[in-house]
Amino acid sequence: MARRKSSRNSSETSLFAKTDALDHAGNVEYVAISSETRRRYLNYALSVISSRALPDVRDGLKPVQRRILYVMYKSPLSLRADSKTRKCAKICGDTTGSFHPHGDTAVYDALVRLAQNFSLRYPLVIGQGNFGSIMGLRPAASRYTEAKLSALSEQLMNELRYSTVDMRPTYDAADEEPAVLPARYPALLVNGSSGIAVGMATSIPPHNLNEVTKACVQLIQNPDATVAQLMKYIKGPDFPLGGRIVTERKDVRAAYETGKGSFKTRGEWRHDKEGKKELKNRLVIYSVPYSVSTGPLLSEIGDLIEARKIPQLVNVNDETNEENGLRIVLDIKPGTDPEAVMAFLFKHTNLEQNFSYNATSLVPDDRGSLVPRVLSLKEMLQHFLDFRFDTVRRRLEFQLEQLRKRIHILEGFAIIFDGLDLALKIIRASSGKKDAAEKLMKKFPLDEVQTDAILELQLYKISQLEIDNIREELADKRAQAAEIEKLLKSKTQMWKLVRTELEEVAAEFGDKRRSDFGSADEIAEYDPSAYIVKENTNLVVTTDGWVKRVNSLQSVSKTRVRDGDSVLDVLPGSTLDNAVFFSSDGVAFTVPLDQLPVSSGYGEPLAKHAKLRDGAKVVSAITTDPRFVEAVDDDSSEWGPLLLVGTRNGQVLTIPFHGFRLPSTKSGRKYCRLRAGDEVVYCQLVTEAETVFFASANARVLHFSLSDVPMLTAAGKGVRGIKLDPDDRLLGVVQLTRPSDCLRAINSNGKEMVFGQQKYQVTSRGGRGVLTSKRGSFESIVRPEIQLVDWSEMEEG
Secondary structure (H helix, E strand, O other), rough: OOOOOOOOOOHHHHHHHHHHHHHHOOOOOOOHHHHHHHHHHHHHHHHHHHHOOOOOOOOOOOOOOHHHHHHOOOOOOOOOOOOEEHHHHHHHHHHHHHHHOOOOOHHHHHHHHOOOOOHHHHHHHEEEEEOOOOOOOOOOOOOEEEEEOHHHHOOHHHHHHHHHEEEEEEOOOOOOOOOOOOOOOHHHHHEEEEEEEEOOEEEEEEOOOHHHHHHHHHHHHHHOOOOOOOOOOOOOOOOOOOOEEEEOOHHHHHHHOOOOEEEEOOOEEEEEEEEEEEEEEEEEEOOOOOOOOOHHHHHHHHHHHHOOOOOOOEEEEEEEEOEEEEEEEEEEOOOOOOHHHEEEEEEEEOOEEEEEEOHHHHEEEEEEEEEEEEEEHHHHHHHHHHHHHHHHHHHHHHHHHHHHHHHHHHHHHHHHHHHHHHHHHHHHHHOOOOHHHHHHHHHOOOHHHHHHHHHHOOHHHHHHHHHHHHHHHHHHHHHHHHHHHHHHHOOOHHHHHHHHOOOOOOOOOOOOOOOOOOOOOOOOOOOOOHHHHOOOEEEEEEEEEEEEEEEOOOHHHOOOOOOOOOEEEEEEEEOOEEEEEEEEOEEEEEEEEEEHOOOOOOOOEEOOOOOOOOOOOOOEEEOOOOOOOOOOOOOOOOOOOOOEEEEEOOOEEEEEEEHHHHOOOOOOEEEEOOOOOOOOOEEEEEEOOOOOEEEEEEEEEEEEEEHHHOOOOOOOOEEEEOOOOOOOOEEEEEEEEOOOOOOOEEOOOOEEEEEOOOOOOOEEOOOEEOOOOOOOOOEEEEEOOOOOOOOOHOOOO
């Protein structure tokens, strides 16, 4: 990095010269922070990808899992399946101290998961103590639990003694560890894996060992087999606790072909039975989707019952035990449709889950480095088979080398036994082991290795019986070596051996499939209205936009509202109907009444159910209950009730209410298009009115006929209702039905003024109206008194 030139005095120059010299002497290098940050972040990302988060396609393990298993397998722990368990604290300590330089909590969490039969399809560790539960309970601390390897996990490491895989130095170079374990079965698919790296992740579900083995055998026999052909054997994931996979077959195939997709799984259920009798009022959930804990699930269902979201469901109990397995009992009301209950639970709880499938794993490239790749089902199996073939070859080569060493020594024994008397004479006459070795090699065709073995031979071995045993061993070893040499020369025979060993593992450890298959159409479609308790209610709407439901309301003044707020309206209706809220920015929001809170307090803001724009407020609210607002059929030629809308700038329009009856999204529906600076001040249903009063803030009143207002079939700007001065605005609208109907306004002096229909005759729409006061103005228009419905006198709808 270039330095700036600057003028310095002699003392400054001397000081900077010394600093530069120190920097140079201390090897301080100036670099751009951007490039250094980029380099270090890349190193971090590569470390996470290759050394922590992603599994190896060959043994299906992440580094921490591989190191835990290796520590348990090797001496001095040697925690084999037939040995005693040891404290997990000891296992974690040895792992972090010698092989995995990370936190012991992360190591213990990985060890616990390897022992959980609800996390792994085939657990690799046998745990003793509290290793957590399907209910979501945490495991005990490592000082309280013990563990050892399962018999299946030994199949991942039994061939280490044959030098089948490369060893590499540990992080401190004090020991060696295997770069990969010589797995005898495709562990990546069998137990699955999950992890999050930098910019990538993996999520592979577990599969059935028998199915995966059959697919491997098929791929050995037919290397050109497609994913579709392999799926004749691998039907799909096989989760530890079962579950029902309802993803369509074509979607499963697409996921296996591309390496990415998802599997939708549901819990399984049945009618409870007592002996042979079916109990109609009890349902039993006996499996849940993968990774779902029953504790939170029970809480979810309990909350739904408490909130009366599913009235058909009475109670939920957890009757899970070791004898009966997973068992969640649902008590339902008599006559309830079980399919409807389950459809609701699948929709609103974790009884239905999408398991994300992402087959990203580490694959060795041509240079031996590991690179992340998204693999298809065939590629995963092929990578494992290629690795398995190479592992078997290395094992055979190791065994052949050991056989040849032993044969070489046995051949030396055979040579010396043919001249045993002479050999003994030479040994007696020698001055020591070195002298005897030299004399024997001169007299007999022996090398140093053979001579050393002869001199180490115990005296009883030179008996006739032992000599015959050695010759038999030599013949046997030569036959074994010849058999291995023959195997190594034939790829066909090698693949046959790989196949046989795979089938042996499957025969010993394989079991039946636990996850069933179904269709997404097999469950009744979720119908929200079927789960709503039908009852009459009152919806209280305040001026500030707060809403609440109350079942009974004796007086508007007695309901609780926030300080400074007031009741705008009280809507009667059934919980099966909706409420339409009209905002000042010309947007209507239709919300089901059952979704609004029942409260004796303030309720909650409408903004939780609708996206109100900044500054917008609720102008009015209308129920869709057909007992109060007439409803028309969609195919009817009639428009039904109309909405009368008035805006601040004096515009007016009518629009059919029918288009707002059905629930809307949170964004709502437009009912009026406003010009800049304008807003809606009035929106109500037209009942039997024929004329209206438009009143402005400057005390002008215009009386005109509703027949002059054109009806719009969609949201629009409307027409001019009253012509206003630049400093004036529309304050309110009053519909006039009976001769006694009048306009009541509060003037600037706080007095109420009344304007009847006789004095202010009907004129044309769009005029300026009559100036009612030259000195004062209108502050507000008095709203009609809110009329409450007496539900006790109404017939149930």
